[in-house]
Amino acid sequence: xxRNGSRSPIAxxxxxxxxxxILSAAPLAMLVVRFYADDLGANPIEEVTHVTGxxxxxxxxxxxxxxxxxxxxxxxxxxPLRRTFGLAAFGYATLHFFTYVGLDQGFAWAYLxxxxxxxxxxxxxxxxxxxxxxxxxxxxxxxQKRLGRRWQKLHRxxxxxxxxxxxxxxxxxxxxxVPPLLYAAVLAALFASRFRGTTRAGC
Amino acid sequence: MTRKxxxxxxxxxxxxxxxxxxxxxxxxxxxAATAVLATGAVGARGATASGAYTVDEPPTPFEDxxxxxxxxxxxxxxRDPAKYAGSLRTDPWSVRIDGExxxxxxxxLEDLLAAHPREDRTYRLRCVEAWSMxxxxxxxxxxxxLKRLDPTSRARYVAFETLLDPExxxxxxxxVLDWPYVEGxxxxxxxxxxxxxxxxxxxxxxxxxxxxxxRLVVPWKYGFKSIxxxxxxxxxxxxxxxxxxxxAPREYGxxxxxxxxxxxxxWSQARERRIGDFLKRPTLPFNGYAEQVAGLYAGMDLRKxx
Numbered sequence: 126x127x128r129n130g131s132r133s134p135i136a137x138x139x140x141x142x143x144x145x146x147i148l149s150a151a152p153l154a155m156l157v158v159r160f161y162a163d164d165l166g167a168n169p170i171e172e173v174t175h176v177t178g179x180x181x182x183x184x185x186x187x188x189x190x191x192x193x194x195x196x197x198x199x200x201x202x203x204x205p206l207r208r209t210f211g212l213a214a215f216g217y218a219t220l221h222f223f224t225y226v227g228l229d230q231g232f233a234w235a236y237l238x239x240x241x242x243x244x245x246x247x248x249x250x251x252x253x254x255x256x257x258x259x260x261x262x263x264x265x266x267x268x269q270k271r272l273g274r275r276w277q278k279l280h281r282x283x284x285x286x287x288x289x290x291x292x293x294x295x296x297x298x299x300x301x302x303v304p305p306l307l308y309a310a311v312l313a314a315l316f317a318s319r320f321r322g323t324t325r326a327g328c
Numbered sequence: 329m330t331r332k333x334x335x336x337x338x339x340x341x342x343x344x345x346x347x348x349x350x351x352x353x354x355x356x357x358x359x360a361a362t363a364v365l366a367t368g369a370v371g372a373r374g375a376t377a378s379g380a381y382t383v384d385e386p387p388t389p390f391e392d393x394x395x396x397x398x399x400x401x402x403x404x405x406x407r408d409p410a411k412y413a414g415s416l417r418t419d420p421w422s423v424r425i426d427g428e429x430x431x432x433x434x435x436x437l438e439d440l441l442a443a444h445p446r447e448d449r450t451y452r453l454r455c456v457e458a459w460s461m462x463x464x465x466x467x468x469x470x471x472x473x474l475k476r477l478d479p480t481s482r483a484r485y486v487a488f489e490t491l492l493d494p495e496x497x498x499x500x501x502x503x504v505l506d507w508p509y510v511e512g513x514x515x516x517x518x519x520x521x522x523x524x525x526x527x528x529x530x531x532x533x534x535x536x537x538x539x540x541x542x543r544l545v546v547p548w549k550y551g552f553k554s555i556x557x558x559x560x561x562x563x564x565x566x567x568x569x570x571x572x573x574x575x576a577p578r579e580y581g582x583x584x585x586x587x588x589x590x591x592x593x594x595w596s597q598a599r600e601r602r603i604g605d606f607l608k609r610p611t612l613p614f615n616g617y618a619e620q621v622a623g624l625y626a627g628m629d630l631r632k633x634x
Contacts (some may be wrong), residue, residue: 166407167388167396168459206520231607234598244595296594299457300403300575301504 137202145206147315148187149213152180153220170228177221182290184214185257186311189283193318208264211283215261218254246296255287256282284319287312380522380547380620381449384617385602387530388461392603394535398455399556401497402537403489408499409537416496416557420539426488427562430478437541441527443476444468448531449524451547453554454586454615456572458608460600465545467527471519479515479563486518487511487568489560505571511555512568512582513546514624522547522620548617550584581634585625586615590634603620 132319165172190265197204197236230237236269260282263269269276293314294305354601399409402416423440426432450464474486492508494500500507517523524545527534534540539556544551552572562568574582579593588598588611599608615619625633 167392168406168601170601170606171459228606229601229608233599233608236599239596246594300400303502 134202174224177217179215181217184210185287189315215257218257222254245292249289250255250293253286257285332435379413383450383462385462387464388603388627393463397537401499403499412538416536421541424560427564428480428483429563444472452615456550461603465526467524467526470523470525481567483563484515485564485568487562487564488555488558491557491559509571511570548614548621553584583633590631
């Protein structure tokens with residue numbers, strides 16, 4: 126029995142969709158507001174890079190938290206949020222990527238190539254982004270149906286992307302490891318809940 | 329002679345400043361796709377030729393220089409120092425002078441500086457994080473103060489220490505670094521006319537977030553060498569420990585000279601973003617002060633002594 130069984134799942138879905146959309150768009154909206162208020166600080170490109178990177182990680186973890194939360198609360202209406210948050214994460218990752226390539230590095234290909242091949246935090250971040258691309262491309266219901274069981278397998282890449290994203294964060298901080306540790310802790314909890322969930326659901 | 333004496337550093341391996349400049353010219357040709365980059369770099373070089381105490385570029389806006397800081401004693405965020413440094417009490421302030429000096433003592437800041445007239449100098453500041461600023465400082469050549477402290481003949485290094493007080497410096501309540509922050513210079517570096525003991529900027533007293541009431545500015549080294557809120561100056565025989573070197577010895581050396589040829593293990597040091605600029609510009613050897621300071625490192629392998 127679900128706790129919220131009294132209301133129809135469709136009504137819940139309708140209520141949750143805009144909330145998830147607002148949650149996903151909020152960091153971008155804040156950036157735009159801060160840009161026009163001239164509140165991005167002395168190094169706006171760095172600030173945009175940090176905000177979009179953080180938002181990517183947060184939304185990715187949020188997306189991965191949907192299934193455990195759905196199981197824990199027994200609330201199927203949460204299911205579509207996985208896609209909303211996942212696509213939003215991809216959106217922020219894309220902004221992050223182009224902020225780095227275009228604004229930060231000024232499309233200086235020689236330096237970019239050196240960064241991706243020699244700076245391990247850039248390599249990890251780039252690899253994480255590459256993981257997200259096929260997931261975004263196969264996010265439609267049609268792709269999900271066509272790929273069937275393989276879709277599920279493919280979308281485990283989200284975990285790989287999250288691990289690479291957290292590693293990317295670890296490798297770029299100078300001394301304060303607490304922020305990346307927090308993300309790592311959340312990710313570890315998600316892994317734990319997933320393995321527990323898997324054995325219980327038997328799939 | 330074709331034999332290679334591996335036990336000594338051959339002259340040809342010593343990094344030559346003219347070679348540095350030559351390489352910058354090459355890089356500029358290769359990468360400076362825009363006029364912004366080119367004019368920026370040329371401007372910086374012009375300053376070097378016309379006198380090292382001015383920079384042929386407008387100073388960084390005061391709000392940026394005082395609102396975007398690395399001063400982990402007040403938090404690791406760039407805006408944290410401006411937000412939290414109000415809790416620092418800079419008056420009264422005294423400085424402990426000890427180690428290899430004729431007369432170790434604790435001296436009030438006013439007394440330490442009373443004999444010296446203040447100078448205004450504009451320097452480039454290059455952070456190890458690959459951003460940079462142009463800042464008009466007010467201070468005293470470090471050499472003038474050091475001479476008055478009567479170092480003994482054994483003094484080969486100068487060690488500096490920042491205030492340790494988690495009450496006033498909330499960032500010290502977390503052990504992000506091993507507090508107190510310590511830095512050091514070789515005595516000849518410290519005696520170099522460019523090394524500056526700073527009490528003000530932009531014609532005013534130093535704001536707390538910029539290291540009030542007394543800080544070091546060593547313009548040819550990465551910013552973290554320019555220790556803030558100094559409470560102790562110690563002359564030593566041995567190379568003193570330095571905070572970032574203790575935190576990550578592979579990444580931060582004792583010397584920390586600005587060097588586009590030697591990357592930080594995790595990121596490139598070849599270019600930098602001048603705060604206020606959009607595009608990055610090439611980083612200059614010794615932050616553009618090679619003419620003045622390269623001689624200090626003659627015969628040293630700058631890849632090894634980074």
